Amino acid sequence: MSEKHTRSEMHGCIVCGKLYQLYVVEDANGKFIDCKVMSEGGKRVPDEQRPLVACEKHTTKEIEAAVARVYGKQKEDDD
16 A cells, blocks of 8 residues: 655636635645635636646636636646
């Protein structure tokens, strides 16, 4: 079983920048595994490589557009 490390981090909403506290889990090499949003009003945005958060009030389209703007077009799962 690999060693995991958890730490608290502040991240801004990918759409509007509002700050949320996250617990981020990484493996022993620092590779991102998972995260949990601890602040009220935020939700986790699924991403395999980094912790992302958005306000619960933002639509899926708004979140997808913000991720594409910041990180570029995401690969489809069936590629």
